[in-house]
Amino acid sequence: MAIIYDCPNEILHMICAYLDDYPERIQLITSLCLVSKRVRAVALPFLYKTFVSRRRGNNFRLLKFVYALINRSDIAEHVRNVDIELPSRVGSLSINHMPTSTTEFWEEAKEIVRQAANKFQMPRGIKIQWRNHFDYDHENACTAILLVQTSPNLQELHLRYDQGVIAILPWSLELMRIFSQSRSALGHDAFPALHTVRLSCRLHKTRGAIRFRQLTHLFQLPNIRHIEVNGCLEMSLGNGSLWDHCWQGVQSATLETLIFRESMLHANALYVVLRSCKALKNFHLEMDLLGPAWNKFDYGRLNQGLAYHVDSLRTLCIGFHDKAIQQNQGHGTMSDSKLLSLTNFAKLRSLTIPLNMIVQFPPGPEAKGLAELLPDSLQGLEICNTILLRQYFGVLLQYLLKSRITSMTQLRTLQIRSLNPLEPNWLIVAGMLQERGVSLVLE
DSSP states (O other): HHHHHHHHHHHHHHHHHHHHHHHHHHHHHHHHHHOOOHHEEEEEEEEEEEEEOOOOOOOHHHHHHHHHHHHOOGGGGGGGGGEEESSSOOOSSSEEEOOOHHHHHHHHHHHHHHHHHHTTTHHHHHHHHHHHHTTOOOHHHHHHHHHHHHHHTOOOOEESSSSOOSSOOOOHHHHHHHHHHHHHTTOOOTTOOOEEEEEEOOTTTTSEEEGGGGGHHHHHHOOOOEEEEEEESSTTTTTOOOTTTTTTTOBHHHHHHHEHHHHHOOOOHHHHHHBSSSSSSSEEEEEESSSGGGGHHHHHHHHHHHHTTTTTTOOOEEEESSSHHHTTTTTOOOOOOOOOOGGGTTTTOEEOOOOOGGGGGSOOOOOOOGGGGGOOTEEEEEEEEEEESHHHHHHHHHHHHHHOGGOOOOOOOEEEEETTTTHHHHHHHHHHHHHOOOOEEEO
């Protein structure tokens, strides 16, 4: 014990930092906290830096943590990363197994709501709604408390919704929007350190999951750099809906990475979103199908949206959610419109794209080679739809033969998906590319 007591704080800090790099050793930090108050004071930032909660059985970790925040407000200043799984519909865990008296907890929680609403001058109706959520959707209500309490230093936020339908914006996200507006009205930034937001929900094929049109407040965060939405539907934004005016004037100067996974997004919606970002470096779109109309997707409109980032984009990935969609889109053209301006993206390093998004099927006599359709700065190219039939292999070969790939001095890898990677003709392509310093990768 004397050795621990004699150890300088700097050494204790290094020990905690070392243990913090390995999540399975968090119990060792907890054990160190039992040694002395001095050790506990040093270890506290590492203990509460990351909070993770999953809805498995009777897991009341979220409620217990919020209870700790209510009783010890100093804990909140150490929280940097939050990862919570929540119900997307009202009705959640029973409140009969709280760490203390249920009545006492809810009274203290509602007092926190009252204080926060008054401090940040939130509308009276919002305060009433927030308090009422404790009666039927207390997990989202508690998450709202957590977000407000940790807002000054929170850096990364991941909200996972365990059901596939979100009819309205969950209260935790709604309160985040209201809180941001209230802080802005007072001349202050809400969530000044928050740089990464991830939202996840299983996509519902007809009613959707996360309605992206409701998330303007995320783009207005002062230091946001990364937004990722998994399970997103948006077919009305940009088509003259009432939501269009909400996006007017939205301009994120800090956002660098925008990712959509398992998404059903109309091209006009993507245009509005891309227009609302100033200088994206990375854009990832993983498409899902929405009936026959999805084949009418307007890549020309997407092309217009990407043009806002012609001087900044480094990674562009446009792919498909599952293999069935990937193969279907490999049969022919998805639309008459194409991505025609890729040669203008002078900083583009990595490109993942369906082949028929940039070339014609079949190629006409005036068709350009593949290299003439892509920027010289490209280092890696992945063709994400599956080359199914022999005639499509022939089309690909024609475009490669037309190409002056030697002009693409940075290109190092070409990745292609094929139902028959052992096809002898691939050896011809591999040899041709190898002569030009390009490696062929078949999946």
